[in-house]
Amino acid sequence: MREFVLYSNKGRTGPDFTLKDLPGSGGRMDLVARCVISALWLSRKMRKDSRIYISLNGPPNPTLALRFDGGELERVAPDERNVAIWIKKVLKRGDMESREWRGVHDGVSLSSMGFKDIIGEMRKKQIYLLHEGGKDVRDVELSDNPVFVLGDHMGLPENEKEFLERRETKKISLGPESYFSSQSITLVHNELDRR
Amino acid sequence: MREFVLYSNKGRTGPDFTLKDLPGSGGRMDLVARCVISALWLSRKMRKDSRIYISLNGPPNPTLALRFDGGELERVAPDERNVAIWIKKVLKRGDMESREWRGVHDGVSLSSMGFKDIIGEMRKKQIYLLHEGGKDVRDVELSDNPVFVLGDHMGLPENEKEFLERRETKKISLGPESYFSSQSITLVHNELDRR
16 A cells, blocks of 8 residues: 655635635645545556545644545546545535544545644554655665655645654655655656556 | 647647536646646746647647747646636637747747647657657656657547657657656656756
């Protein structure tokens, strides 16, 4: 299993955003949707061994967490608007008070967990933080069942970074440039595909 | 300069598609928009040395070609809907009869050229076709000012493939999986960034 955890600083924690303005009203829900697409789709098939967690920290109900499972996802199409439609549905129908993961739609679950809770559940798994100052991914031995953590356009807050450092997280970089979160997920997948 | 040429089999050649259904009414204009984003954006900056051509072959006015220049693009935001809004504007305002490239908006140009005409203008430049059966990009020496050609979800038509073969096109692959067009562009950029 390959797992990704995206920290979304402003991602809306309610269904009251408009599909006409995912970047503004959704708190960069466009970015979130592109990350879901990069994490779970290949041409002509799904990545059934992949999962992505989204830690949403925007208003009005922080914190919330979404989980998309490539092996279970049904009827979701890989374009920004369609993924965002499903996120709206899940935020409308789901139980926002429950810390337990609750499936709201095939392959999409909701929990009130915050970022640290999500990481806390990754017991024994090796965490890799995507970071421009990290070691080149091409030179890193990657564990089985790796977990890759990444921030959105604003990056991870200091507090969450420190939390990861105490957790023996390894920092990896993807090249000399700074990539979009969704592009970074594509680059990590490709490196793993080749091993 | 890095150049990409996307062949879009069904991409709408008129502004009469709806932003609510880019995959259907736009003939996979969602895919086109994601390719533009992958080709021209990095986190926090544009790829000013990059350009992408889109060969649109859907109804009602085939053929049409769009050109997006990373070094000149202004006011376009990197999300599917916003890129599609600009494509609609260009298809509404542009001269669809002219073979000459006409700038319609800063960094976005329109021409009535078809795929072969676009490639025909790439004189002396080495063309690389992204193809699952090609040589691994990591083992290929890439020329200066390379041109990368790729199909959409339907791939390149046979006729266009044969045309490229007569042009001494080199086939390159990106790994053991078959990636989305937009993911492929990200992988090519990363390989070039590292050289």
